[in-house]
Amino acid sequence: MxxxxxxxxxxxxxxxxxxxxxxxxxxxxxxxxxxxxxxxxxxxxxxxxxxxxxxxxxxxxxxxxxxxxxxxxxxxxxxxxxxxxxxxxPNLNQPNQGLVSGITRVDAYSVDNEDLCDYISQREQVYEQIAHLLTKRGYEVDRDFQGSEDGEAVIYRRGGREEWNLLMHMDPIFVEEAPLDEQLLAKWIAPHLLPEN
Incomplete structure (x- = not known):
């Protein structure tokens, strides 16, 4: 239908x-x-x-x-x-269709159902790796902007400071291009970090 x-x-x-x-x-x-x-x-x-x-x-x-x-x-x-x-x-009254075709919204983006499980898993893995990497460097890391036009984003601040900064949105580029190797990931996010004063 x-x-x-x-x-x-x-x-x-x-x-x-x-x-x-x-x-x-x-x-x-x-x-x-x-x-x-x-x-x-x-x-x-x-x-x-x-x-x-x-x-x-x-x-x-x-x-x-x-x-x-x-x-x-x-x-x-x-x-x-x-x-x-x-x-x-999908018409779920029709038996044995397997995974239904179509797309599912993940925050601000549409993802094909066939790719959905892997997409969400990789998105969360990249977030966890970024959070771990920045926490080791003395930052606090969180998520914000869920439901906004550009979607949910990784935010960070130096421990003890009040102001949060936007690192990057967790969009399809975030999922597809983020390297899983910690050293490469550090280089990938470095241009997005504000210079420390």
Missing amino acids: LLLIFVQNQDETPVALFEHIEHGRHCFRSVPSYEMQTKMEDGELFVDESIEAGKLPDYMEIDYNGNRLPLSRFIFTDSRRVDIFWREI
Whole structure:
């Protein structure tokens, strides 16, 4: 099943479920200002779908399979572009699917379900290694900014000081590029540490 979602200014509005994406696209072609653009990048096809909130009527109904879905320009915060996204929703009534396909949000980033366990494990391992390394050097280490636009971050301060400093966000680059060797990790984080006074 695919969930059609409207996204404007980072606000998500779940709209409807469809068995196939083609059904949903057919349904929404009748919406004023609906646009679907495709482009190829690095041999991969990308589809961009949107509507313009300001071009919607005060009230309309989309008729599909005997169902009437109300739609109004007033459901959006402004009159600008509204992106359309499709999120796969697993149907757990179907037996023996194994690990469900799709993505899962980890803080501010989306991770493919197939990579999720390794991603979280490596993210936590890198944090623990950085915390251990900085603690040995006399710093206090913590985490902050969970739920922010850039996601959770490693923060640090020299022992006894009041002010915390941002070391780096725990984003996909943090997970993919951090070396696990302690000496290499020390060199990797060194440019992010403020000079000591």
